[in-house]
Amino acid sequence: MTEAFALIQFAIEKTEKLLTREWNFPEKVNTDIRNLKDELDMMTAYLKQTDERGELDHQTLACVRKVQDQAHQIDNVLDKFSYHVAEKAAKWYSKLGANRYTKWRADHVISDMTDAINNSLKNMKEIRERYPIANNIIYSQDPGTSSAADLHQRMAPLFLPNAELVGFDEERDVLMSRALDEQETYKIMFVVGMGGSGKTALVRQVFEAVKKDFDCHAWITVSRPKTGDILSNLLGELCNSRAEPAPQLSFSSADLELELIKKLKEYLQDKRYLIGLDDLWIDNTWKSIMFAFPRANSSRIFITTRRADIAYSHKNESIEVRNIPHLSPEPAEKLFHMKAFPKTRRCPPALAGWSDNILRKCGGLPLAIIEIGQFLSSKRESESEWRNLHDDLVSELRSNGHLSNITRVLISSYNDLPYHLKHCFLFMNIFPPNYHIQCRKLIQLWIAEGFINGKNNRKELEDIGEGYLTELIERSLIQVSKVDIDGIQVSKVDIDGRPRTCTVHRIMQEIALSKIQDENFCEVCPEQRIISVNDKTRRISIHKSEIGPFNWPNIPASSLLIFGSRTPYHHIGPIPYSSLNFLKVLHLEGAPLDTFPEGIEQLLFLRYLCLRKTRIKSIPKFIGKLRHLETLDLKHTYVSKLPKEMCHLNKLRNLLVCRYNYDIGNSVSFNTVEGFEMSSRLELKNLRKLSFVQVQRDRQIILAMGDLKKLRKLGILDLCQKDGRSMCETIQKLTNLYSLNVTAKNEEEILDMQEMEPSPPLQRLYLKGCLKRMPLWISKLQDLVRIRLKWSRLTPPNNPLEILQGIGT
Known part of the structure; x- marks a missing residue:
């Protein structure tokens, strides 16, 4: 029901946007959209009432799936309407002196789309009227009693x-x-x-x-x-x-x-x-x-x-x-062997490998260790029995009465979530097992999926997303990743306490995958398993697959995520992007790509594109067609220049382009980061994150960045001494900037950044290059939590610690 509810909320938001903008359409179009919104509101109430009334019979569950399928179709119809009709036909109507053919063309396109909307409206009404709530509720026990x-x-x-x-x-x-x-x-x-x-x-x-x-x-x-x-x-x-x-x-x-x-x-x-x-x-x-x-x-x-x-x-x-921490490996193994082998409390050598594999899935969770151990104690001590349990744990947790207590205990945490967190949590479970998810990237994906709603909220979407993440951690549904330092498990958090990476407990993920199947939330293709998709598949997640080629039908999927494929790209394709034209998220991190994938220009609704850790070297001009793109992640690629057509991406929030060159023989090399050349005409005024821009060749770039008022994070490379003052003037204008990273042209070049008044509310400041003296404005950064000075060559009386003592006073 989580996915059905989410899809309807997305559709409602889109109808509201269509109604609040002045498209200059015939009144009938606006009436049709209003009617659809009213029906969606009624269906929202229907789903909420259904969810609150208790356990449902199979007929009502089938109804919820029908609602979900219909809501997905409506979502796609509204996307099409917005792009192909609202943006284009409105222009046709508004043209002065538009001829009869132009207006006929606009009427024809609008008519096709409104027919689709009205058909969806009719289907929604039929579902709601066919399945009234009151007749389809089953209480397996008296309300308020315990089973x-x-x-x-x-x-x-x-x-x-x-x-x-x-x-x-x-x-x-x-x-x-x-x-x-x-x-x-x-x-x-x-x-x-x-x-x-x-x-x-x-x-x-x-x-x-x-x-x-x-x-x-x-x-x-x-x-x-x-x-x-x-x-x-x-x-x-x-x-x-x-x-x-x-x-x-x-x-x-x-x-x-x-x-x-x-x-x-x-x-x-x-x-x-x-x-x-x-x-x-x-x-x-x-x-x-x-x-x-x-x-x-x-x-x-x-x-x-x-x-x-x-x-x-x-x-x-x-x-x-x-x-309460999870059990470390030694006591976890002791407890497991106590339960699995109650007579000897020792694991036979033939089962040692499978014992380790199952324990890794248990992740130190006592309940899972005890219940699975007790279940295995009733089975033959054979490799096939243990392998079957390991490989089919998702289905065993769902259907096996002996293991159902694990599911019952853990799923209650999910059931207690508000709707807006349920689909955020489910999304985290389509990543590979034990995957350490970068928190900032996760929030970007949530935004692209539409899971974060900034309506009636003055906060930035990224800040709302951080709140969602914090709540999931505090509800014990996800965990901050930990790293082993000298035998001590230390959480991977930033200096201000924000988690850097997070993960889902393996057993919790196994249970969530069962929920994902029920909701038709995503088709997850783990290693060594053939992908199976159909016209109801909404998301596809492929984990290091070595199997291919895949058969890609024409499906209305909204997300495709591929994690570290080890085979040539054509083995998982070629991906027919024309068949995935409703795609909003395309995550190809680590895919063996040498060139920018052909056909991506057809993904007109794409919001998130990640080509991180691929070998691509250039971005084609058709990138300018992706008008809805919000995140372009080109970290750890060989891209060094972007086409001028990027200026059309007015919705872009995150532009991340860089490559790190760590010389093993000289780990203290100055030029460890390579960025990209940016045109001064790229007026991407919606940008929040921009890094790393090489500014050596064009001073106008520095001045142009002063117009990017929404920037929160900025990375600059190759700054010359003569441009230091211009850089300061630009930074002063960026009143939302919280992270600034500036690197000089080379280790001999002076970073002349003395004059900045007032300074933005920086929390993180990274300066790499020679400083004649410590900039005095740094002492006025009341929100600063981290500062890093490299190659500064500051000597007495320019002691940076003396200036830093004034921070916060």
């Missing part, structure tokens, strides 16, 4: 023997010490981790070990219950721990929560209490009950949650947050 599977999911971690809690010794010791220290004030411990990380089992065992040292104690699950139920359950459990009868409550429903809080606080006032709140999902749940706990008597509260954002929002001197 046996859900009960098992919550109860199983509570009764694990201590011997089975492998790899948590350090965390257990920390929690024990926090529980038993002598502080008189109360203390709260948030324990955060993704689903299945073992946080409930760990905290429960600490709870059981220390509860005898407290006057009273209570452990309850707070996943979804109402506040009143939580409070009454707490009061009952606390009384029960002291073998006291629970007080009789006679409050009206209006006063229930407030009176329960008073009653709880009164009961706990003179007691040292221990509380365990398991599986917190909603911040308001904690905010509603927190006032019931007196802050005294060395009392302790443990809260387990997947929501790091909730935990850190409450952190203070009495509230601590502990993140």
Whole structure:
């Protein structure tokens, strides 16, 4: 349903754009578009109601797929209308003295498109009327009750023997010490981790070990219950721990929560209490009950949650947050062998390779290790059994009752997401397994896909995307990538705390791939598997495939991503771009390309083009036809010049062209980066990122860049001393610039950048070249978090540290 909802939202946005612009069309055209928008709004409400009502029968699920298919067709029709009709026919109508033939031509084209819109409108109405919501809802259980599977999911971690809690010794010791220290004030411990990380089992065992040292104690699950139920359950459990009868409550429903809080606080006032709140999902749940706990008597509260954002929002001197890491390889293997081979606890040599492969997929997640290990313990100890499980884990997680608990636990994090984050998360799972996704590139892809909506938001789309990424991390659905430094796992974050790369846990990705199949979100072609696409395929992701050639039918796919193909390009093609004319995203990073792919000029709706790490040397003139292009990524290619036709790309946000030349024999070479020559006529005023521009030959380029008011990141190469002042004048005009990278012509050339007043709100500054003295304006950069000076040759009394001391004062 995620994809259907997203497609309808995209279509609604497009109808709104068509209606708000003055196209000068006949009124009937505007009426048809308004009618379509109204029907799309009604279908949005239909999908929301369907999603909220519970488990659906097969008929209604089939209906949702029909809605999705129809929404995709509408999206494509509106794209066509916007490009072929709105932009061209409007010009025909507006021409002074347009002849009868010109107007007939405009009428004819518009008529064809409005017929397509009306046909879509008719189909949407038929679907909605044929499948009314109320008759197709199935409740597999009474609302508000728990199924046996859900009960098992919550109860199983509570009764694990201590011997089975492998790899948590350090965390257990920390929690024990926090529980038993002598502080008189109360203390709260948030324990955060993704689903299945073992946080409930760990905290429960600490709870059981220390509860005898407290006057009273209570452990309850707070996943979804109402506040009143939580409070009454707490009061009952606390009384029960002291073998006291629970007080009789006679409050009206209006006063229930407030009176329960008073009653709880009164009961706990003179007691040292221990509380365990398991599986917190909603911040308001904690905010509603927190006032019931007196802050005294060395009392302790443990809260387990997947929501790091909730935990850190409450952190203070009495509230601590502990993140539960995944198991490292050694304890993970020990736990797996305990479960898979309960008698010997040793893996036979013949299965050692498959044991390692399965453990890599488990990624140190205790729930996956335990459940898969227990499942394999019931199977024959044969390579074929273990290989089959490894190769078909996606289908096993979906259909195998023994492994369904893994899916049930992890998918709940996905189900809890708002719609706008669901398709962002699904998109991350079409990357290859264990792929470290560059965060900035991911956000560019989200923007190109239309997942980030800047409507009614003054923030830049990139900033909104960073917020989405942060929320997915804080919900424990994705992880910041880590690098091993001297045996210590260190997160790959920037100096200001922003993640550089992120990844999806392997088991979570296996489960998400099942969802991707259900939603028809993407056709993912992993290694050694033949691609299978049809007229309903919307995205295609190919992972290092060695199989080909592929058969490319005429399909309305919106995205094609190829990751590091190891075979000649013609083995995965030739890709008939004329059959993919609705493509918005084309990602060919690492493809074995020597020349710019032919046929791309036909992709009139293309927004994102990545040819990074290919061997192409030039960009053809027809690049100017791609009027909707927002990102052109030519990093690590041999392109050194762009055609003047680039000036037509008025929607371009990111222009990234560079190549790094690291000489192994001389790692401190000055000229390590090569950029591109840019025409001073490229008035790309929508640009946010531009790098690296070689400015040595044309001073006018420097001055022209002052008109790029939306620039946020700029990289400059080959700056001469005589152009330093002009560079400063340009930078002063770029009031949104947060990252500036300037390199001199050579190591002897002086960077004369002394005069800049006022300076932009730079956060990152990289200067490479000889400085006569430290520019004084640097000390006024109040937002600066990183500065890098290379080949500066500054000597006393020009001590850069003295100037930098003034930053932030």
